[in-house]
Amino acid sequence: MKALLERPLGTRDPGPATAAVARARSAGRARATTVSAALAVAGAVAFAVSVSAGDFPIPLVDVVPAIFGYGNADSDFIVRTLRLPRALTAVLVGAAFGLSGAIFQSLARNPLASPDIIGITAGASAAAVFMIVAVGAGGATVAVGAFGGALATAVAIYLLAYRRGVSSHRLVLVGIGVGAVLASVTSYLLTRAEVFDAQRATVWLTGSLNGRGWEHVRPVGLAMMVLFPAVVALARPLRALQLGDDAAKGLGVGVERCRAALVVAGVGLAAVATASAGPVAFVAFVAAPIARRLVKAPLTLVPAALSGAVLVLVADLVGRRAFAPTELPVGIITGVIGAPYLLWLLARSNRVGRGG
Amino acid sequence: MADPRTGSSARSPAGSSSGSSAESSSGSSPGPNGGHHTLCAEGLTLAYDKVVVATDLSVAIPAGQITTIVGANACGKSTLLRALARLLRPRAGRVLIDGESIHRLPTKVVASRLGILPQSPIAPEGITVADLVGRGRYPHQKWFRQWSSADEAVIAAAKEVTGTLDLATRPVDELSGGQRQRVWIAMALAQGTDLMLLDEPTTYLDLAHQVEVLDLLVDLNRREERTIVLVLHDLNHAARYSHRLIAMSDGRLVAQGSPAQIVTESLVEQVFGLECRVIPDPVAATPMVVPVGRHALAALETQPYPCPPEPNGASPVERGARPTSGGCA
Numbered sequence: 001m002k003a004l005l006e007r008p009l010g011t012r013d014p015g016p017a018t019a020a021v022a023r024a025r026s027a028g029r030a031r032a033t034t035v036s037a038a039l040a041v042a043g044a045v046a047f048a049v050s051v052s053a054g055d056f057p058i059p060l061v062d063v064v065p066a067i068f069g070y071g072n073a074d075s076d077f078i079v080r081t082l083r084l085p086r087a088l089t090a091v092l093v094g095a096a097f098g099l100s101g102a103i104f105q106s107l108a109r110n111p112l113a114s115p116d117i118i119g120i121t122a123g124a125s126a127a128a129v130f131m132i133v134a135v136g137a138g139g140a141t142v143a144v145g146a147f148g149g150a151l152a153t154a155v156a157i158y159l160l161a162y163r164r165g166v167s168s169h170r171l172v173l174v175g176i177g178v179g180a181v182l183a184s185v186t187s188y189l190l191t192r193a194e195v196f197d198a199q200r201a202t203v204w205l206t207g208s209l210n211g212r213g214w215e216h217v218r219p220v221g222l223a224m225m226v227l228f229p230a231v232v233a234l235a236r237p238l239r240a241l242q243l244g245d246d247a248a249k250g251l252g253v254g255v256e257r258c259r260a261a262l263v264v265a266g267v268g269l270a271a272v273a274t275a276s277a278g279p280v281a282f283v284a285f286v287a288a289p290i291a292r293r294l295v296k297a298p299l300t301l302v303p304a305a306l307s308g309a310v311l312v313l314v315a316d317l318v319g320r321r322a323f324a325p326t327e328l329p330v331g332i333i334t335g336v337i338g339a340p341y342l343l344w345l346l347a348r349s350n351r352v353g354r355g356g
Numbered sequence: 357m358a359d360p361r362t363g364s365s366a367r368s369p370a371g372s373s374s375g376s377s378a379e380s381s382s383g384s385s386p387g388p389n390g391g392h393h394t395l396c397a398e399g400l401t402l403a404y405d406k407v408v409v410a411t412d413l414s415v416a417i418p419a420g421q422i423t424t425i426v427g428a429n430a431c432g433k434s435t436l437l438r439a440l441a442r443l444l445r446p447r448a449g450r451v452l453i454d455g456e457s458i459h460r461l462p463t464k465v466v467a468s469r470l471g472i473l474p475q476s477p478i479a480p481e482g483i484t485v486a487d488l489v490g491r492g493r494y495p496h497q498k499w500f501r502q503w504s505s506a507d508e509a510v511i512a513a514a515k516e517v518t519g520t521l522d523l524a525t526r527p528v529d530e531l532s533g534g535q536r537q538r539v540w541i542a543m544a545l546a547q548g549t550d551l552m553l554l555d556e557p558t559t560y561l562d563l564a565h566q567v568e569v570l571d572l573l574v575d576l577n578r579r580e581e582r583t584i585v586l587v588l589h590d591l592n593h594a595a596r597y598s599h600r601l602i603a604m605s606d607g608r609l610v611a612q613g614s615p616a617q618i619v620t621e622s623l624v625e626q627v628f629g630l631e632c633r634v635i636p637d638p639v640a641a642t643p644m645v646v647p648v649g650r651h652a653l654a655a656l657e658t659q660p661y662p663c664p665p666e667p668n669g670a671s672p673v674e675r676g677a678r679p680t681s682g683g684c685a
Contacts, residue, residue, distance in 0.1 A: 025508070
């Protein structure tokens with residue numbers, strides 16, 4: 001492009017123009033960094049409060065020593081066995097849902113296309129309930145079942161929506177339909193279940209962090225360790241894919257390959273998160289739009305993960321403490337936040353004629 | 357406004373040498389044709405699924421010129437452009453870039469030689485102009501080395517030439533249609549290729565913005581020696597702004613050549629099924645198509661409706677006569 005620079009075409013010389021371009025870029029980056037830092041601080045505070053608050057309150061100053069096992073015996077036990085794994089599960093599940101939502105919404109170019117709306121978490125739920133009710137499984141087996149269910153559902157939705165490529169409109173409609181079918185499968189399984197299993201499955205279905213231990217942290221932690229770097233590496237082709245398939249191909253993106261990799265990563269994240277905490281309502285759906293509005297950019301993966309984490313942490317804290325000693329599952333609180341947003345989005349997309 | 361068709365003869369010999377220096381810093385190898393990459397298609401059969409939409413297409417895109425594909429709706433002109441840009445894999449035949457099959461080369465290598473602006477690219481909600489234009493640098497970046505000062509210089513130049521520098525922080529959704537199209541062209545320019553393919557870049561724009569975009573493309577062609585391939589609906593714009601036309605009808609090539617050679621009344625009849633007169637454009641002297649149609653308002657005012665107009669476009673006889681109905685019945 002030297003020739004272009006040697007012959008400036010406008011009135012300015014290229015020096016200040018290049019500087020202006022660099023300024024615009026660094027302003028955008030600075031905003032993303034600031035938002036991420038602010039969300040991280042908010043998450044850290046919510047995390048500390050979450051570990052400190054409870055029927056046996058532990059002063060905030062004692063939280064950090066207790067996390068590392070230097071507090072007194074009681075607080076060490078409560079923090080390290082009960083509250084720390086629960087808070088960590090909240091962070092990881094929230095981040096995984098947030099990231100997964102950001103991937104699907106960007107790929108489908110549609111804010112409605114998050115895994116909890118288009119039936120992918122419904123597939124994970126149906127499979128997990130099947131494992132609980134029919135197989136009598138618990139822990140890791142339920143998680144594996146949920147993962148398989150999510151993946152199978154994603155493939156089914158893709159195939160059903162495929163007609164010379166997948167339009168986002170059709171994807172959302174087919175996804176909602178498949179989700180409804182799977183919800184009825186879940187209901188049917190519950191009617192056939194033993195009372196004890198049905199109760200266990202129902203709590204799981206609401207999305208709950210109650211009684212989460214290290215065995216719940218481990219799978220979602222591992223998945224994040226593998227999938228988060230993969231998703232960050234795929235962010236660049238995803239940005240090109242947002243411009244449409246033809247434009248992305250023209251820019252040299254291997255469209256089918258990148259999309260398949262992103263779908264697998266997104267399904268994997270949604271599936272492990274669902275397996276660990278149940279289908280916590282609307283987290284995947286709202287986290288990325290919150291991050292987008294804060295950063296004012298169309299694709300923000302790290303802020304989306306962080307806002308998901310903060311959302312689940314805060315919702316769990318509210319659910320635990322707001323009506324103490326009654327504890328509400330985290331999914332109820334996130335549902336209360338998410339449902340109005342869904343209604344607003346539907347009303348708005350109808351108004352601007354971009355329904356679906 | 358200068359006649360772009362004189363561009364090829366008026367271009368100075370210095371042009372091709374600076375063209376090759378443009379290549380070296382954008383990371384692609386110079387093409388064999390004096391710094392220009394060459395593009396041609398041999399015996400293409402193009403199909404979507406089972407439906408064959410075009411057969412036996414062989415075209416060579418002349419380097420450093422503006423080539424426009426014209427034809428009626430659904431004649432396969434956009435399909436041909438998509439095949440030339442390797443967006444569509446041909447059922448038979450091949451597309452060659454610098455003599456190599458375009459589908460054999462890694463897509464990123466092709467992307468550093470050839471840029472395509474599709475018919476309706478999608479601007480993600482809330483994206484700023486700076487972000488959108490920056491995404492054009494994709495083929496020149498790697499995940500571990502994303503932004504360099506070279507990228508910024510190319511983007512600055514692309515915004516400069518398209519007049520979008522001052523829009524950098526504006527959301528694309530808030531721009532006018534003409535501004536938006538210039539931003540998309542800036543993105544295509546940021547890709548830094550000397551072969552640019554644009555699918556109906558003037559669609560949905562008003563006449564002034566259409567001319568603005570076409571003038572910009574001629575600037576890019578003349579000042580930077582870019583090879584430009586367009587699909588245009590408007591035959592008059594195509595004749596005015598292209599060195600060379602490719603006319604298609606019903607999935608076949610009908611004629612190729614300079615507008616002066618091929619735009620004739622019989623060709624328009626054959627390609628568009630439209631009776632017309634071809635007269636010299638009073639500004640550029642390129643061929644200008646004036647459709648005959650069934651009605652002409654001035655004729656309506658003087659002739660009883662629904663008389664078909666005289667085929668030779670004869671001027672009305674009685675001035676000021678009111679239109680009357682059924683006069684010819």
